[in-house]
Amino acid sequence: MRLYAAVAVSGFRRYATYRMATAAGVFTNTVFGFILAYTFTALWAERPRLGGYDQAQALTFVWVSQALLATAALLGGGFETELQERIRTGDIAIDLYRPADLQLWWLSADLGRAAFQLLGRGVVPLAAGALCFQLDLPAAPLRWLSFLLAVFMGLLVSFALRYLVALCAFWLLDGSGVNVISMLLGVFCSGMLLPLTLFPGVFGEIVRMLPWASVLQVPLDVLLGRHTGWSLAGALAFQAGWAVALLGLGRLTQARATTKVVVQGG
Template identity: 75%
Template sequence: MGTSGLYRAVSLSSFKRYATYRAATAAGVFTNTVFGFILAYTFVALWDERPGLGGYDQAQALTFVWVGQGLIGAVALLGGGFHEELQERIRTGDIAIDLYRPADLQLWWLASDLGRGAFQLLGRGIGPMVAGALAFELALPANPLTWLWFLVAVVLGITVSFALRYLAALAAFWLLDGSGINMVSTISSIFFSGMLLPLTVFPGAFGEVVRWLPWAAMLQVPADVLLGRHAGVGVVGAFAFSAAWALVLLLLGRALQAAATRRVVAQGG
């Protein structure tokens, strides 16, 4: 099996692994749907008072809510996924075995996380979106090409999410307990991705800053692509934004991985 075939197999294995957690998936769909209704009615009240808030009409704002609920699992907006497992392997020293495998550590976990994200998008993401579309008037596009661009934005968002969580996981090489940095990572993801409110709602310089942070690639960018707010060249710009952050963070992860590998060798594995 070639290198590319190996990572495809890892991704497929991860997809199948998460597909076995039927009860957890059903619970996730139910929880996301309930929270979606709570958030949706909050948005209805808010947009009744402030029509056009953040540049969205009410249908677009509600679409943003349900896109967020559909992507919670896929882009790990609430954390979870591989990084806690990786942190545990670092804590126990099993990471030394991983480093001896004939596979790149970062690419192995990236392939695994893409498989996880694909299952979460299908198994946990479609249900809340359908529920939202049945209960509210949403601004969903009729053009299949827009949905394709949305999926591209989601894949880039999953990659950015992976890269951020990979950095958090590798911090376990230097920290005795990774729970603190995991909490900071999750809170940052919730607030700066647009999960609670679209980032365009935040005013002034603060709003400008948060829209340029990497977390925006996880929800704000995919939602705006689906809503058609990035048209023509704008779609390319949205992809470039997410891809640039993915590249920067992955390269930073490789640098931290190299430093961590030297630390393992220096301590004798």
């Protein structure tokens, strides 16, 4: 485990070197947060309690989601493009010869990246939103701890989804199309644009059961106090179930892919 901890620290330091990119990302997240916040303010003025949120909770949803946007790599910017390139060039063979588990290696690096993005690109937009709008941020430390645990579980699900997308490069010559589809699904089905509670009927029930809901919708509902007691345990179990299932599927896909590479002489 010391090896993977070192990989996580290396991932944190790697992204910490891109200071201008981080500053640009903070600016983009903050501007986009203001656009969404004013849109939500107008919408909730016409439809109070829309989706079960009051206006302060809706605005909290906006600004916390902006803080988690880069953290969960909902628009890309994680490890998947690099891994796809290593598969395309054949450098993945070097990774497979290392005395380390391939999936855990990339997971550790991605968690290091996520930790930096949470601090580097998450704190400032949320602080800007709290200064300019009335947010419903909890005062109870236990709520924040539950939220951070839900964020961690969401990061595992996000990684597992993107790892499967990256492994598609073993079968596809170009993974850019799959990356775009993954990004669109992530933005739409996670609650990034609109809380998933706004989606009506059976469609809304289906979207809320998909793994992308674990990445953003569930952590935000935990922060807003919509999950407490057994409901909180159920929400975390929902995230854990998707994380285990998708990570397991990633291992099976990886085993099949590496067998394919050996057969093809790669």
